[in-house]
Amino acid sequence: MADGEELMAVEGCGIGDWEGRWSHMQKFLERTGPFTHPDFEPSEETLQFLLETCKILVIGAGGLGCELLKNLALSGFRHIHVVDMDIIDLSNLNRQFLFRSKDVGRPKADVAAEFINQRVPGCNVVPHFKKIQDFDASFYRQFHIIVCGLDSIIARRWINGMLLSLLSYEDGVLDPSSIIPLIDGGTEGFKGNARVILPGMTACIDCTLELYPPQITFPMCTIASMPRLPEHCIEYVRVLQWPKDKPFGDAVGLDGDNPVHVQWVFQESLKRAAEFNITGVTYRLTQGVVKRIIPAVASTNAVIAAACATEVFKIATSAYIPLNNYLVFNDVDGLYTYTFEAELKDKCSACSQVPQKLQFPPSAKLQEVLEYLTENASLQMKSPAITATLEGKNKTLYLQTVASIEERTRPNLCKTLKELGLADGQELAVADVTTPQTVLFKLNFTSETCSIKHVQN
Amino acid sequence: MTDHKTSKEQKYDRQLRLWGDHGQEALENAHVCLINATATGTEILKNLVLPGIGSFTIVDGHKVSGEDVGNKAQAATELLQELNGDVSGNFVEEVSVNVNQTYWSFTFSIYTHVLNHTYLRLGSVLWEAGVPFLICRTYGLIGYMRLIVKEHTVVESHPDNALEDLRLDQPFTELKHHVECYDLDNMEKKDHSHTPWIIVVAKYLEKWYSEHNSQLPKNYKEKEAFRQLIRAGILTNENGTPEDEENFEEAIKNVNTALNPTKVPSGTEEIFNAEQCENITAQSPSFWVIAHGVRDFVRNEGNGNLPVRGTIPDMIADSDKFIKLQNVYRDKAMKDAAVVSKHVEALLQSVGKPPESTSEQEIKLFCKNAAFLRVVRCRSLAEEYSVDTFNKDEITSCMDSTDSEMVLYLMLRSIDRFYQQHSRYPGVYNYQVEEDINKLKLCVNSLLQEYSLNVNVKDDYIHEFCRYGAAEPHTVAAFLGGSAAQEAIKIITHQFVPFNNTFLYNAMSQTSATFQL
Numbered sequence: 001m002a003d004g005e006e007l008m009a010v011e012g013c014g015i016g017d018w019e020g021r022w023s024h025m026q027k028f029l030e031r032t033g034p035f036t037h038p039d040f041e042p043s044e045e046t047l048q049f050l051l052e053t054c055k056i057l058v059i060g061a062g063g064l065g066c067e068l069l070k071n072l073a074l075s076g077f078r079h080i081h082v083v084d085m086d087i088i089d090l091s092n093l094n095r096q097f098l099f100r101s102k103d104v105g106r107p108k109a110d111v112a113a114e115f116i117n118q119r120v121p122g123c124n125v126v127p128h129f130k131k132i133q134d135f136d137a138s139f140y141r142q143f144h145i146i147v148c149g150l151d152s153i154i155a156r157r158w159i160n161g162m163l164l165s166l167l168s169y170e171d172g173v174l175d176p177s178s179i180i181p182l183i184d185g186g187t188e189g190f191k192g193n194a195r196v197i198l199p200g201m202t203a204c205i206d207c208t209l210e211l212y213p214p215q216i217t218f219p220m221c222t223i224a225s226m227p228r229l230p231e232h233c234i235e236y237v238r239v240l241q242w243p244k245d246k247p248f249g250d251a252v253g254l255d256g257d258n259p260v261h262v263q264w265v266f267q268e269s270l271k272r273a274a275e276f277n278i279t280g281v282t283y284r285l286t287q288g289v290v291k292r293i294i295p296a297v298a299s300t301n302a303v304i305a306a307a308c309a310t311e312v313f314k315i316a317t318s319a320y321i322p323l324n325n326y327l328v329f330n331d332v333d334g335l336y337t338y339t340f341e342a343e344l345k346d347k348c349s350a351c352s353q354v355p356q357k358l359q360f361p362p363s364a365k366l367q368e369v370l371e372y373l374t375e376n377a378s379l380q381m382k383s384p385a386i387t388a389t390l391e392g393k394n395k396t397l398y399l400q401t402v403a404s405i406e407e408r409t410r411p412n413l414c415k416t417l418k419e420l421g422l423a424d425g426q427e428l429a430v431a432d433v434t435t436p437q438t439v440l441f442k443l444n445f446t447s448e449t450c451s452i453k454h455v456q457n
Numbered sequence: 458m459t460d461h462k463t464s465k466e467q468k469y470d471r472q473l474r475l476w477g478d479h480g481q482e483a484l485e486n487a488h489v490c491l492i493n494a495t496a497t498g499t500e501i502l503k504n505l506v507l508p509g510i511g512s513f514t515i516v517d518g519h520k521v522s523g524e525d526v527g528n529k530a531q532a533a534t535e536l537l538q539e540l541n542g543d544v545s546g547n548f549v550e551e552v553s554v555n556v557n558q559t560y561w562s563f564t565f566s567i568y569t570h571v572l573n574h575t576y577l578r579l580g581s582v583l584w585e586a587g588v589p590f591l592i593c594r595t596y597g598l599i600g601y602m603r604l605i606v607k608e609h610t611v612v613e614s615h616p617d618n619a620l621e622d623l624r625l626d627q628p629f630t631e632l633k634h635h636v637e638c639y640d641l642d643n644m645e646k647k648d649h650s651h652t653p654w655i656i657v658v659a660k661y662l663e664k665w666y667s668e669h670n671s672q673l674p675k676n677y678k679e680k681e682a683f684r685q686l687i688r689a690g691i692l693t694n695e696n697g698t699p700e701d702e703e704n705f706e707e708a709i710k711n712v713n714t715a716l717n718p719t720k721v722p723s724g725t726e727e728i729f730n731a732e733q734c735e736n737i738t739a740q741s742p743s744f745w746v747i748a749h750g751v752r753d754f755v756r757n758e759g760n761g762n763l764p765v766r767g768t769i770p771d772m773i774a775d776s777d778k779f780i781k782l783q784n785v786y787r788d789k790a791m792k793d794a795a796v797v798s799k800h801v802e803a804l805l806q807s808v809g810k811p812p813e814s815t816s817e818q819e820i821k822l823f824c825k826n827a828a829f830l831r832v833v834r835c836r837s838l839a840e841e842y843s844v845d846t847f848n849k850d851e852i853t854s855c856m857d858s859t860d861s862e863m864v865l866y867l868m869l870r871s872i873d874r875f876y877q878q879h880s881r882y883p884g885v886y887n888y889q890v891e892e893d894i895n896k897l898k899l900c901v902n903s904l905l906q907e908y909s910l911n912v913n914v915k916d917d918y919i920h921e922f923c924r925y926g927a928a929e930p931h932t933v934a935a936f937l938g939g940s941a942a943q944e945a946i947k948i949i950t951h952q953f954v955p956f957n958n959t960f961l962y963n964a965m966s967q968t969s970a971t972f973q974l
Contacts, residue, residue: 092606
């Protein structure tokens with residue numbers, strides 16, 4: 001029985017494959033079966049494709065990423081790239097098993113790649129200590145499949161948008177060879193999900209934005225004057241007191257990874273809590289609130305990464321019909337899974353070909369448009385930059401992410417759309433961190449007597 | 458309040474937020490035994506070593522294929538130990554499991570792969586010794602887990618959506634007094650808008666009682682009327698338009714659940730009525746001793762109700778009002794827990810045990826979780842396999858749908874039958890696949906016949922299982938590795954609820970099911 005390779009124990013072996021190394025995989029690639037994909041043909045070439053040609057991109061080398069890299073390497077994938085912008089922290093070691101305490105401070109991508117390349121003969125993982133936004137279309141186009149283990153919805157939407165931008169249409173028909181399947185995994189404590197996205201064909205990340213639970217925020221008036229929970233006290237110190245006291249210097253921002261900073265917040269939070277007779281402020285809670293820590297364990301990451309890797313295998317080999325298209329997992333009480341088909345949203349701002357509409361009366365202020373872009377459940381933009389073509393020139397109406405431009409364009413927020421010179425039917429281009437492509441909106445003026453509440457797309 | 462965090466606390470920070478320091482302690486005191494270092498087995502152990510299991514022992518006599526030096530158990534032990542320096546591991550080279558070994562010294566035993574007559578015998582030894590036993594196996598694209606534990610008690614089940622314990626239908630004296638301190642009709646607007654919704658509901662309930670013969674709003678119509686009553690209490694400005702009073706909106710929103718009658722949940726009631734709770738002896742685990750104490754409380758000082766939980770959800774209110782209200786519940790919870798302590802003390806005394814046998818902390822934790830207690834009892838392997846006691850109903854009703862995961866269970870049973878007859882698994886080599894389909898079908902039929910199961914096992918599954926050729930693909934082993942490790946952690950920490958008792962995972966469809974066999 002060729003069990004040797006699962007233990008990653010085989011040291012000193014050459015790059016060549018020993019007898020029976022891939023016998024597990026071969027049974028699925030070289031034999032017919034009743035449940036295979038209708039396109040499946042048993043062949044020895046599929047294994048060769050896996051070993052020699054198939055190129056996979058793993059985004060994230062953290063809890064899910066480490067597991068994904070191991071799973072893919074042990075399933076025969078040899079050409080793997082991994083992107084991660086983070087460095088290793090001690091708190092990663094309870095689950096990110098490609099790292100050891102001596103690696104703390106080093107880039108995750110680098111250490112992960114080293115580990116796999118050393119332990120799995122023949123595997124070649126190429127690391128990138130970068131943000132996903134540092135790469136352009138030409139980078140992403142080289143991969144057969146992309147699998148994500150990200151911890152941010154913004155990043156997911158970005159890569160989602162990138163793959164959508166790679167799609168090409170001929171006479172309105174999608175060219176299947178331009179589709180790069182995206183397999184996305186996510187975990188939080190004992191809950192997780194895995195989904196398969198075929199850009200342009202199945203529900204994309206933005207189609208199902210409402211599935212993501214809202215981020216926990218605390219109302220400002222509670223924080224400022226009516227704290228009730230220990231969390232409120234900590235948020236007060238983080239958001240209001242730190243900028244005022246500047247405890248470590250004028251330009252020094254609060255760094256959640258700096259224990260001295262966290263200690264200061266902890267002590268001040270205790271004082272605040274004492275003022276209101278609130279108990280329960282601890283160092284652990286303080287760090288949790290400051291860093292918005294999500295609890296994590298090895299087991300959930302193992303399960304979700306395994307499900308994702310199984311899908312990579314199915315898609316790469318056509319051995320079985322892939323997951324269609326969303327799996328939810330929860331092992332708080334027994335083990336619960338639920339599999340369903342997330343539906344394409346008709347007028348998805350990311351993947352539908354339908355132009356997005358903005359409906360406002362001409363007397364509406366630009367501020368209202370900004371609020372709509374950020375608050376609308378299907379758009380949920382973070383800090384949109386709005387530009388329009390006026391008198392033949394490209395004019396930035398409002399941009400938040402560059403301080404000088406923000407200051408210059410801020411007065412526009414109080415101006416009405418009419419005052420800004422915008423016309424009915426005008427196109428507005430909106431850029432945001434949630435998408436690599438600008439989103440074009442068509443501005444439709446509604447009559448003044450219409451209520452300000454605009455029609456949702 | 459120490460500000461120095463040990464590096465262990467930092468390393469385990471993300472998981473400490475799930476099971477706490479006491480859960481971690483239980484994990485670090487556990488010794489797990491893994492029998493057979495298969496891919497599945499090593500994946501399970503990896504997911505126990507990383508979070509810091511105390512120690513592990515691997516029992517496996519097989520050699521690593523193609524290697525001259527060392528055996529599987531040794532190789533696996535070394536690799537796993539390297540993952541976490543806090544964990545100690547050792548191995549035992551034994552090809553066939555010696556059932557006379559001291560397996561009962563383990564906190565937990567995990568068995569992966571191989572012959573079913575071995576694990577049946579092992580199962581009965583561990584059952585008698587009270588050692589929880591988990592059987593895991595990856596077969597092709599199918600994952601299987603079977604948990605065998607006679608009785609597993611859980612105080613901290615951490616339910617996802619727990620109802621609050623507010624006692625609005627049966628306010629305790631201190632709560633009544635506290636509510637009396639409020640006079641909603643004569644408050645400044647600021648105070649009125651920042652009165653906790655619990656107080657608002659309590660006040661309007663009093664009004665309702667006076668007009669409805671002291672009866673709670675029962676049906677939808679009455680609850681709606683009650684909501685309107687509260688809405689009418691929202692302050693209005695000079696023009697008669699209602700002010701923005703978020704606390705009143707919260708009260709209206711919460712009417713539905715806030716008026717749920719307080720009662721002992723059926724799960725807890727069952728625990729109170731269990732034989733182990735009734736008959737406390739010097740050997741009774743503290744779970745049952747405390748349960749009995751709480752039961753005594755319920756029947757006496759509690760007037761039919763559990764000790765007050767003592768927590769309230771966050772709500773719009775000024776700090777002072779909220780904290781005072783929260784303290785009313787907290788203080789009552791402490792009082793109730795103290796009474797329970799007295800009952801427990803008396804109980805311990807009556808069976809000749811010192812009062813320190815259960816700690817204050819244990820009792821407080823129990824009282825806080827009294828509505829969420831769970832007891833998991835798994836049937837033994839003997840019961841599952843015996844023709845007289847196997848769960849015919851469950852199998853038959855599931856198989857009404859021929860693609861139910863139950864068919865995977867039947868296939869695994871048939872595969873073992875095949876092994877017993879032919880000393881090998883079906884379809885391991887390409888040339889065997891076609892022949893073995895018929896042989897496997899005979900095994901399936903003999904299984905169904907032996908158990909008088911009138912179900913249809915589709916030929917497709919027989920073909921598919923021959924196709925698998927006993928392969929153990931890594932991704933399926935990894936899925937099971939994560940699942941099984943967490944079940945082990947649940948058993949060891951007594952937190953969260955383990956499955957009962959058979960879990961099947963189908964990687965083809967990415968579906969799963971749990972059966973009680």
